[in-house]
Amino acid sequence: MQKEGLLIVISAPSGAGKTTLCNGLVKRFPGLKESVSYTTRDPRQGEQDGVDYHFVSTEQFKKMVSENGFAEWAEVHGNLYGTAISVLEQARRDGVDILLDIDCQGARILKNHSIKGTFIFVMPPSIPELRRRLESRSSDSVDVIERRIARAVEEIPEARWYDYIVINDQLEEAQERLAAIVTAAQIKTENIWEQISKMFDI
Amino acid sequence: MQKEGLLIVISAPSGAGKTTLCNGLVKRFPGLKESVSYTTRDPRQGEQDGVDYHFVSTEQFKKMVSENGFAEWAEVHGNLYGTAISVLEQARRDGVDILLDIDCQGARILKNHSIKGTFIFVMPPSIPELRRRLESRSSDSVDVIERRIARAVEEIPEARWYDYIVINDQLEEAQERLAAIVTAAQIKTENIWEQISKMFDI
Numbered sequence: 001m002q003k004e005g006l007l008i009v010i011s012a013p014s015g016a017g018k019t020t021l022c023n024g025l026v027k028r029f030p031g032l033k034e035s036v037s038y039t040t041r042d043p044r045q046g047e048q049d050g051v052d053y054h055f056v057s058t059e060q061f062k063k064m065v066s067e068n069g070f071a072e073w074a075e076v077h078g079n080l081y082g083t084a085i086s087v088l089e090q091a092r093r094d095g096v097d098i099l100l101d102i103d104c105q106g107a108r109i110l111k112n113h114s115i116k117g118t119f120i121f122v123m124p125p126s127i128p129e130l131r132r133r134l135e136s137r138s139s140d141s142v143d144v145i146e147r148r149i150a151r152a153v154e155e156i157p158e159a160r161w162y163d164y165i166v167i168n169d170q171l172e173e174a175q176e177r178l179a180a181i182v183t184a185a186q187i188k189t190e191n192i193w194e195q196i197s198k199m200f201d202i
Numbered sequence: 203m204q205k206e207g208l209l210i211v212i213s214a215p216s217g218a219g220k221t222t223l224c225n226g227l228v229k230r231f232p233g234l235k236e237s238v239s240y241t242t243r244d245p246r247q248g249e250q251d252g253v254d255y256h257f258v259s260t261e262q263f264k265k266m267v268s269e270n271g272f273a274e275w276a277e278v279h280g281n282l283y284g285t286a287i288s289v290l291e292q293a294r295r296d297g298v299d300i301l302l303d304i305d306c307q308g309a310r311i312l313k314n315h316s317i318k319g320t321f322i323f324v325m326p327p328s329i330p331e332l333r334r335r336l337e338s339r340s341s342d343s344v345d346v347i348e349r350r351i352a353r354a355v356e357e358i359p360e361a362r363w364y365d366y367i368v369i370n371d372q373l374e375e376a377q378e379r380l381a382a383i384v385t386a387a388q389i390k391t392e393n394i395w396e397q398i399s400k401m402f403d404i
Contacts, residue, residue: 121391126401157404164389165398177389183382187366189323196367199328202359 003194005096006185007088007115008032011107012122013152015134017168021122022101024175029182032099035087038064041079054087071113072106085113092116104158111161118185120178121159125169127152205396207298208387209290209317210234213309214324215354217336219370223324224303226377231384234301237289240266243281256289273315274308287315294318306360313363320387322380323361327371329354 008025012018026032038054040061049055056064061080064070073082083102088110091098100117102110107119124130130152134145159165164181168174185191196202210227214220228234240256242263251257258266263282266272275284285304290312293300302319304312309321326332332354336347361367366383370376387393398404 123398156402159398160391160395162391164386165391165394166389167398177385180382180385181389183379184366184386187368187379187383189362189364189367192367193362196325196361196369200358 003095004191005092005094005098006182006191007092007110007117008097008099008182008185009107009110009117009119010099010101010122011104011120011155011158011162012168013124013130013155014148015130015137015152016122016124017133017171017174018101018122020171021166021168021175021178022099025178025182026099028175028179029097032097032182033091035083035091035098035100038070038073038082038084038087039079041081054084071100071109071115072102085110085115088115088117104155107162108158118164118181119162120164120166120181121162122174122178123156123159123165123167124152125167205297206393207294207296207300208384208393209294209312209319210299210301210384210387211309211312211319211321212301212303212324213306213322213357213360213364214370215326215332215357216350217332217339217354218324218326219335219373219376220303220324222373223368223370223377223380224301227380227384228301230381231299234299234384235293237285237293237300237302240272240275240284240286240289241281242283256286273302273311273317274304287312287317290317290319306357309364310360320366320383321364322366322368322383323364324376324380325358325361325367325369326354327369 010018010022036050036054038056038061040056040058043049043055047053058080061082064084065073069084069086070082071085073080083100083106088098110117111119124133127149131145131149134140134148166174166177212220212224238252238256240258240263242258242260245251245257249255260282263284266286267275271286271288272284273287275282285302285308290300312319313321326335329351333351336342336350368376368379
């Protein structure tokens, strides 16, 4: 039996810096892949089914929704996109490590399905600092910023049921802490025992 | 309530490089302290009770042994030395992070007492490599080396119930992995929640 793939699940309030941190993580761990989503949109030139996306009909997609097959799904510009639980389970069996950037609601669905994973919540250092960061982006209207902050205040208590909390105060330090979590996950006994037992014939 | 102290428990077969790794770890994490042992020997000049050792009479020590108060204890040159479970629990309450270098038997006693801790097993990359390392020390007789190897072969399967396994193939990489485990332990939700809930008033 080959090594099982790891699932690294990351959630964060908008503005906490999750995207930057995730990009840094993938650079540091080239074996860490994003999961392949399902979509109802047509493949573009060069896109491969099962590699870029799992391309399905709206009917197929809605059937999967009704069977609770997605950890999360959304409609974007009239097309449906979703993260299928079965894809995560297949990656685990195939030994592929997956990085999944997903909101709290989606993460909780995975937890409720007893999907094995390392659940990480990225925190802003404080609400005033989150506000400062959202305002300095200057791309969002005051209304949008207020909504994001209200949402963050709601989401932060959700961190409690995650395995780890990374406070993004200084980006580099937060990046180190996030990398440490992934490194530690790789050498958890449950994730490495198969390899050890072969090495030592036990 | 202040932050609880972490307990980092490290075991390894003789020759796996545990002492070097532990020294490196303490350098990297100055807040990580060795636990204060009990001993029946007399204090030396300048040694303070409760700081260098807990100095007790042989009678007191034996009483603690009979009450299963030690995770491990041993007689060295006619004096008794022991790691008391109560000392580890007190450090946790005091918010002191402890590094405990202890054999498998002692570690298992802690597990059986449901002592919260991060249990790490340091592995040699292989038995032949372990033999090579023990032989290159040149301080040990052939008999001693054979006994150490036989002991290692017995101990390695114990790794299964530890939380993490660090294979000491390349010292620097093993050191990084060990540090990652400690960093991750520091930001486990259960260890950081008190601080978070204060920061965000939740």
